[in-house]
Amino acid sequence: MIEIQPHGSVIAIRMARTFLGRPLYWTAAYWLEGLLIDSGPPCLAEALVQAVEPLGVEQIVVTHGHEDHTGGLAALRRRFPLAPIRASAGTIPLITEAQPRGQRFYQRLLWGAPQAVADIETLGLEVRAGPFTLRVIETPGHSRDHIVFFEPKQRWLFSGDAFIGGRDRAWAAEFEMFGTLSSLRALASLHPERLFPGSGHVRRTPLPELHGKIGQLLALCRDVGHLDRLGMPTDEIARRLCGGESSLRFWTGGHFSAANLIAACRSYNEIFDPEAEPATDAAKRLQQI
Numbered sequence: 001m002i003e004i005q006p007h008g009s010v011i012a013i014r015m016a017r018t019f020l021g022r023p024l025y026w027t028a029a030y031w032l033e034g035l036l037i038d039s040g041p042p043c044l045a046e047a048l049v050q051a052v053e054p055l056g057v058e059q060i061v062v063t064h065g066h067e068d069h070t071g072g073l074a075a076l077r078r079r080f081p082l083a084p085i086r087a088s089a090g091t092i093p094l095i096t097e098a099q100p101r102g103q104r105f106y107q108r109l110l111w112g113a114p115q116a117v118a119d120i121e122t123l124g125l126e127v128r129a130g131p132f133t134l135r136v137i138e139t140p141g142h143s144r145d146h147i148v149f150f151e152p153k154q155r156w157l158f159s160g161d162a163f164i165g166g167r168d169r170a171w172a173a174e175f176e177m178f179g180t181l182s183s184l185r186a187l188a189s190l191h192p193e194r195l196f197p198g199s200g201h202v203r204r205t206p207l208p209e210l211h212g213k214i215g216q217l218l219a220l221c222r223d224v225g226h227l228d229r230l231g232m233p234t235d236e237i238a239r240r241l242c243g244g245e246s247s248l249r250f251w252t253g254g255h256f257s258a259a260n261l262i263a264a265c266r267s268y269n270e271i272f273d274p275e276a277e278p279a280t281d282a283a284k285r286l287q288q289i
């Protein structure tokens, strides 16, 4: 399934593999004046090429190496051989490898297997697209190689997976809390007026949601710290704070779990004293336990 949504000069191309006609997981690429940001999953590569063919593609950049953002690169290279593909130094080895490092069964099922792409150029500090100049900003956390693109005159932020909306109840083992929070704070400090995230769900007033996400993760770290000091076991903390382990743990073979999210909070709490931050209502409530 592919959806094209114009947002002024930016065109959002939303992609999802479907099951019984229903989308399973949305990812997005964005087109701006011949620049394509991210490239969707491998299973929708040909559909993406068809979608951008009438627009033309002069250059391609990616936010990080995950296959739902880089899976279209091989097909795009075949159709637009003159368009340079640029990525951060940390992302390039993930794209150029013949076999993606540790692709799991559910990832192959959901997105397909990506093909290696050679001759990827290293991104500089900015990318030009017509009259627009996008700054490249490092935002580790979701992955070590993650970057975002920010257009300061328009205050457009192409955030990849540095911001994922909603309440987190399970994390992948490699997601990292300190980086995630630092990157979210950096994104908020840019005061974006339009957020173009990896899901394709474009936000017109993103700042409250960015601050809300930061507050939500900080409160979770504080609550985990409090329950840890009470000596509560991980599965009980997961039940109280994350609603227990969801079916996501089963479907991802344990890659995503509430236990991972709690472990990421503990790792953060080793660096920062969660009690040093002002208590939230949730933390105050937990202190009654």
Ligand SMILES: [Zn+2]
Pocket (backbone or CB within 6 Å): 064, 066, 142, 143, 161
């Ligand atoms: Zn990702």
